[in-house]
Amino acid sequence: MNKLQKRIAQSQSEWQTLQSPAAACIYLGMASCGRAAGSEGVKETILAELKKHRISARLIEVGCIGPCYMEPLMDITAHGTPRISYANVTPAKAKLIIEKHLVKGEPVRQLAVGHFGMEPVDGIPYFFDQPMLKNQVRVVLRNCGIIDPENIGHYLARDGYRGLEKALALTPDQVIEEIARSGLRGRGGAGFPTGKKWQICRNAGGDAKYLICNADEGDPGAFMNRSLLEGDPHAVLEGMLIAGYAIGASRGYIYIRAEYPLAIQRLKTAIAQMKESGLLGERILGSKFSFAVRIKEGAGAFVCGEETALIQSIAGKRGMPRTKPPFPAIAGLFGMPTVINNVETLGTVPHVLRNGSTWYKQFGVEGNYGTKTFSLVGKVRRTGLIEVPLGTSLKNIIYDIGGGLQKAFKAVQTGGPSGGCLPEELLDTPITYETLAAVGSIMGSGGLIVMDHDTCVVDVARYFLDFIQKESCGKCTSCRVGTRHMVDILDKICLGEGEVEDLDRLESLARTVKTTSLCGLGQTAPNPVFTTLRYFRSEYVEHVVNKYCPALVCRSLIEYYVIPNKCTGCQRCVGVCPTGAISGPRSEPHNLDAAKCIKCRACLEICRFDAIAGNAIAIRTREEG
Secondary structure, three states: OOHHHHHHHHHHHHHHHHHOOOOOEEEEEOOHHHHHHOHHHHHHHHHHHHHHHOOOOEEEEEOOOOOHHHOOOEEEEEOOEEEEEEOOOOHHHHHHHHHHHHHOOOOOOOOEEEEOOOOOEOOEOEHHHOOOOOOOOOOOOOOOOOOOOOOHHHHHHOOOOHHHHHHHOOOHHHHHHHHHHHOOEOOOOOOOEHHHHHHHHHHOOOOOOEEEEEEOOOOOOOOHHHHHHHHOHHHHHHHHHHHHHHHOOOEEEEEEEOOOHHHHHHHHHHHHHHHHOOOOEOOHHHOOOOEEEEEEEEOOOHHHHOHHHHHHHHOOOOOOOOOOOOOOOOOOHHHOOEEEEEHHHHHHHHHHHHHOHHHHOOOEEOOEEOEEEEEEEEOEOOOEEEEEEOOOEHHHHHHHHOOOEOOOEEEEEEOHHHOEEEEHHHOOOEOOHHHHHHOOOOOOOOEEEEEEOOOOHHHHHHHHHHHHHHHOOOOOHHHHHHHHHHHHHHHHHHOOOOOOHHHHHHHHHHHHHHHHOOOHHHHHOOHHHHHHHHHOHHHHHHHHOOOOOOOOOOHHHEEEEEOOOOOOOOOHHHHHOOOOOEEOOOOOOOEEOOOOOOOOOHHHHHOOOOOEEEEEHHHHHHHHO
């Protein structure tokens, strides 16, 4: 039994003790989503209550388990009960839970959302039977929210580094063959076969080879990579070791955006633990394989998510894409063969090696095997991080997992700012690289933004294109200038100054930008415009012909007013109006002063009786004339 095997055996014993119902443990969600929801305050209360009651319970900080809308999540194991989870915990709730569950041994059933035990618990459902979780398949996320990400023993106890052990027992070519057989494709968006990329790099000549983990996740609304690094950093690092061994690299880089301080902290902790355990450095686990990892913090340039721009940034140069070929697998970092894999791709690799390619191919559909993580955000009831087999339909994700919307569905944006807005009639589309491309969108890294009828698609296209335009490196004239002109046209339309001819100009510019840009940023930048014009053209026509925004979003095109026969005088709108534009006595219809109204939508969103409406300024002007 080698040093690692001894450590694994010890860790498994400690983990089993930790999972015992007799143990007194508190698990607290301390990923970025939990902290944003208030888990720091909950933690302070927990520590104070443990001291007050003289309880020697162990507090374990875990990552995001998925349903961010439930955060802060606090789980307790004590007094013979399995791990029981409580959602949306506040300091006051934490105090009550500790007093009843830890002190008196009585789970607070009215606050509990699930248990993690093998046997039923009276009045409390199994946690993974939650509607958001029961249709998921957790491969990459199997440890997130379960283990302490800063404790390598927890990772080892759940089969951590077993994939590396298996890899080192094979030749590099055999490892690549196993990855190729699994059908694993790059999860960063392009979907290039991982095994093929590794083989190209391995076969390339060069004095050195490099491996890069791309953690420069910059899409608005996307947090898959961040959550995995915060909740299970060792999975990604183990994947890097396996990939490095397979391609013949001795050095790896993690390129991560500086805006992810918690993920960076946990990566640094994990790397230090690996060095102490003999999992980094010279002759890893007694083999001839040596490997070192360095973290490179990016400065927030969206274009550095593109692999050649990323390479330039690591080399200390301005992050700008270059022409391909040669591809990085042939000539990448410092001119040497380089493999760049996404965080999720590398986080998947250990599971494939540990369980085998046949096991992995049971998930997904032909040509799109395995699972994919998505950040599900927007107007769905249940927001958070999810993992589903490829081939799952958009409808299944939005309605079965996300719980649907409170208002009528309008569109879903897939693939981030470079993706497309897809309408309701395409919700049966299975999510694969090819099917999304066929309808004008992309997989991207996995962002899903759900919109209802309060969303203006013209405004959405303008927002995403403005983001892309600002993030353009400026190297290509078509991208630098073309996207600027497209944003200007969309601004005109949203201001009520658009013309019918502008729609043809937009499409013409979009085609030019798409076909003449050097890198993926420019080539996919027009997707929001293409898809909104294709599927929601009537909304553009409303903006340019009737000078009206049906979603009541574009402020220059609408004015709000009160419908007297619907207004009950409840004064909820009066309370939220920041400018005092709404007035009137209680229980009587109110008045709205258009001159004072800043069109912030606060009254529209809070009214329970649909008594606030919007009209086109142009129509009102014509009527008054």
